[in-house]
Amino acid sequence: MRKLTYGQAISEATVQCMLQDDRIFVAGEGVDDVNGTFGTTKEAFARFGAGRVIDMPNAENATAGFAIGAAAAGFRPLLVHIRADFMFLALDPLVNLAAKWRYTYGGDKGGVPVVTRGVVGRGWGQGATHSQSPHATFAHYPGLHVATPASPADAKGLLVQALTGDTPVVLIENRNLYSLTGEVPTEAVPIPFGVGRIARPGQDVTVVAASLMVHEAERAAEQLALRGISVEVVDVRSLRPLDDDIICSSVAKTGRLVVADTSWSRYGFAAEVAAVVAENVPQALLAPVRRITLPDSPAPVSQPLEEAYHPSADAIADACLAVCGEARGDLPGLVDVAAGFQGPF
Amino acid sequence: MEETLADYYRDEQEIRTPVHFSIGQEASAVGVCAATTPQDWVYTSHRSHAPYLAKGGDLDALVAELYGRQDGCAHGRGGSMHVIDQAAGFAGSAAILGEMIPVAVGTAWAFARNGEARVALTYFGDGATEEGVFAESLNFAAVHKTPVVFVCENNLYSACSPLSARQPAGTSITGRSEAAGVPSELVDGNDVFAVHAAAQRAVAHAREGHGPFLLELSTYRWRAHVGPDWDHDYGYRSKEEIDEWTAQCPIVRATAALRAEEPDIDAAVADWRTRFEREIHQSVDRAKALPFPSVDGLLDGAYLPLAR
């Protein structure tokens, strides 16, 4: 199969879906500009123009409400936020309206399939408001689907699912994934939400991860294989619905669980995965669960603090060793996916 | 100062925090802040350095922050978009558009509530006026007559989006302000004397209990939205447009305006330039010699230590 970058896969999904369904439009701040949202909206703008790829004023709250109104009237909005942090200004319409629309109107009057893409991920010293990932925030509310594609194929398939499904969706993309390449189907084939993927099979430890951390977990797994430790990496693909079965059957097999996430532990994705395992397969656990997440502070800017702050492949490897009762010994350090970043933004 | 910082930023890649330079917008920083006292508080958005310095913020602490050092004004936690110098009355800056606008209103309300003749000011761009919170803040401030001065630096762009793509023709930011009951003035933002005079009127208006005031300062940023580069190659604005505005350089204009009265002004400006260049190089050298924060203190500042 031909290879695309993650960014190209998103662009292709957008264009193909827009060709198939003229109710789809893209809206967001700067979607038509020279950068085209890390290149993901450029081709759509070139093909469909300003009528269907709309540069919005800086008004996230109104934009989300506007999209809900358009969706109620039959359109299919794809909203894009170049930083997911700006989605906090859209929380009210997304949570209080979009998520609840179908339910509050009795379930049979239809929903509002607003799709929102939000970009997260560290660059350099982006600080407290540009280094956080709100996927768990949105996943908390029933009525929204939340997906975190980790591979180019999933970036395409999950977006296609979002744009062809009938439920409001939040897609959280990590900016450090845009340049990663992988095989991507040519056709616009949807990947259903709620079906996880074994990114790497293994026997001794399960690492459940989302988004960028799937790649860090794979790196850790590769290295631990040299030590004879076989790590199974589960990419959940979507946080809501969450594929409880793939998580539980993997842990039932390996007996050990590490959860890796780019957000905080408390009340987050890692907490949810641990709870799912504790509720369903508690007897399977041979060691306590480990969570590899952000330390309990906002993101610092200073370089050494920032390096220490973001969860790494090394931290995952350490956690896997710990649940296996092994010491790190002379295993060399690993370089994170995001390491090569050059400024300014 | 910022020209030199931009050079360091580009050449060394050691300032690892996204910087939004105010080069070209000096008159709005200086003209407004000079109309305040250190007891008046200034908040800004992401384009923070120029108002910070104009307010009398500590240069070494700013530069140390840009270099991520423990002695930085935010101890290496905040970076360029979260600078603060309380002693100078620079009360903080933030990265989310519009976020500090209601904060300034709250501070102004608190000043008034305490019976103090102090004013709060907030800088933001034309792009931030599209956020709902701008309208909400104007409304509250007008109803409650809070002593706040809204300072909109209208540089015509929001990142790469021109004003014309975002706000309807025939409307204006001052018009929106007036409609909300907040008096306003549109000023040539590259004329430091005009800015200063208007700011004095606005600050006096607020200080004397007449309520909020909005200044819209027309100006232009020379460099890219973020970072040290020139961006006329990217197609969203032309070299000609940038040239037209660089010809309106606020420093050149201020110098020219003073030449008749102050025959030695050119020499004085040259001296200042030498002095400030020396100062900024010294600040950078000092910052680089300072230690980074210790990783042991990574969580410091998230909470006060819990009493147990």
Ligand SMILES: Cc1ncc(C[n+]2csc(CCOP(=O)(O)OP(=O)(O)O)c2C)c(N)n1
């Ligand atoms: C709520 C929110 N939406 C979007 C952004 C992204 N953003 C950062 S700066 C900027 C441009 C803002 O333009 P303006 O307010 O005119 O200020 P300028 O950069 O021109 O000084 C944008 C869109 C943001 N920081 N916060």
